[in-house]
Amino acid sequence: MTVCEFRAGLEGVPVTQSSISFVDGQKGILEYRGIPIQELAEKSTFLETAYLLIWKELPTKEELEAFKNEIRYHRRLKYRIRDMMKCFPESGHPMDALQACAAALGLFYSRRALDDPTYIREAVVRLLAKIPTMVAAFQLMRKGNDPVQPRDDLNYAANFLYMLNEKEPDPLAAKIFEVCLVIHAEHTINASTFSAMVTASTLTDPYAVIASAVGTLAGPLHGGASEEVIEMLEEIGSVENVRPYLDDRLQRKARIMGFGHRVYKVKDPRAIILQELAEQLFEKFGHDKYYDIATELERAVEEKLGGKGIYPNVDFYSGLVYRKLGIPTDLFTPVFAISRVAGWLAHWKEQLNENRIFRPTQIYTGLHSVPYVSIDDR
Ligand code: ACO
Secondary structure, eight states: OOOOOOOGGGTTOOOOOOOSEEEETTTTEEEETTEEHHHHHHHOOHHHHHHHHHHSSOOOHHHHHHHHHHHHHTOSOOHHHHHHHHTSOTTSOHHHHHHHHHHHHTTTSOOOOTTOHHHHHHHHHHHHHHHHHHHHHHHHHHTTOOOOOOOTTSOHHHHHHHHHHSSOOOHHHHHHHHHHHHHHSOOSSOHHHHHHHHHHTTTOOHHHHHHHHHHHHTSTTTTTHHHHHHHHHHHHOSGGGHHHHHHHHHHTTOOOTTBOOSSOSSOOHHHHHHHHHHHHHHHHHOOOHHHHHHHHHHHHHHHHHGGGTOOBOHHHHHHHHHHHTTOOGGGHHHHHHHHHHHHHHHHHHHHHHTOOOOOOOOOOOSOSSOOOOOGGGO
16 A cells, blocks of 8 residues: 655654544643543552553552552662763763663663563563663762662652752652653653654664653754743743744744644643643742743733644743752753653553554655766766
8 A cells, every 4th residue: 555645744644553642632632541631630640640551551559559669679770870871971961861871771681572571561660760760860970979869768759859859859849740740651642752663663672662762852842842941931031021032033933942732733731730830839939930931922922823723832831840840951851751751661562562663655756767977077
């Protein structure tokens, strides 16, 4: 069968059949395994949500407890990974460090049969457990400090903030971070998930699958946008400057970071949740003037671009939340990866169930039968 129509960016082209998540971009609906994101944000935890995504159903109490214990057991990093990280330049981007570390994990665990459920579970647990430790360790090591050991008495979200900031987080901060992890965990076939699926379809090891996805998430048109949103808000500097800044960018046909989405043509439901979380944080820990700039920018963009269906996406308010939680700007995307690894693993597992290697076609636009010109005659 040949499909002749070329769709740039594969827009609207189904590449798989999936039961993991669902998005209605016109109505602003996001569901994981059929459960609305708002319900999970309010009632679930990250590890429970990860379990739901990967193993299709919410775990029982016993299943969740066993899963949490396994994660706790595997949180520590191997000394050799830490030694490898010591050689990384401190000026390097943490997403590059994370990609290298995720790939390096594969060196330690020999590849086994991909239909072995024990191997699948071990890989899931190791990746979910170790990625937050890697992100926090890189942050401390680039400051010249020793990494902080994970704490078994803290849950997944609180432990990450503890390892990062070297102090136990405020319970509200930990709770809000947990919600951030839940709402970033999965989002149908975005660029990084597709990247994970393509890599998975070759039947390579799961660490290579996750390393591919991390590399893809890093780009400024994808997860990297949250960093650029903060830089943009800082550049705008004041509420008064919002409209002149916007007019200037639109005149130059430049993108407004944190706005627009291939699927959502209304405000991203995750942006709505993140905005609420930002307000809760500001109420408890003090206001952030960049929030006023952000809300004014949202109003101005809606007036100018709302007609084209351009509204805040998930990356617009996440940076303001992360900053208040003490997360440095260049860790916003690694923090996104900590959460999204759950979705990538769910798609890895789904891909293996009905695998066929991805091998799309192209519409050739080059020449034919061109004679070779020897180097002296060129
Ligand atoms: N600012 C200004 N105009 C925009 C923006 C934006 N952020 N996004 C889209 N548009 C305009 C385009 O200029 C285009 O206008 P035109 O039809 O008049 O030429 C129209 O909207 C459609 O844009 P496309 O590029 O075709 O949309 P696409 O679906 O390919 O891109 C994307 C989606 C990459 C997210 C885009 O909206 C964008 O670049 N946004 C800014 C970066 C960003 O915030 N990325 C994070 C996305 S969420 C995530 O990945 C986790």
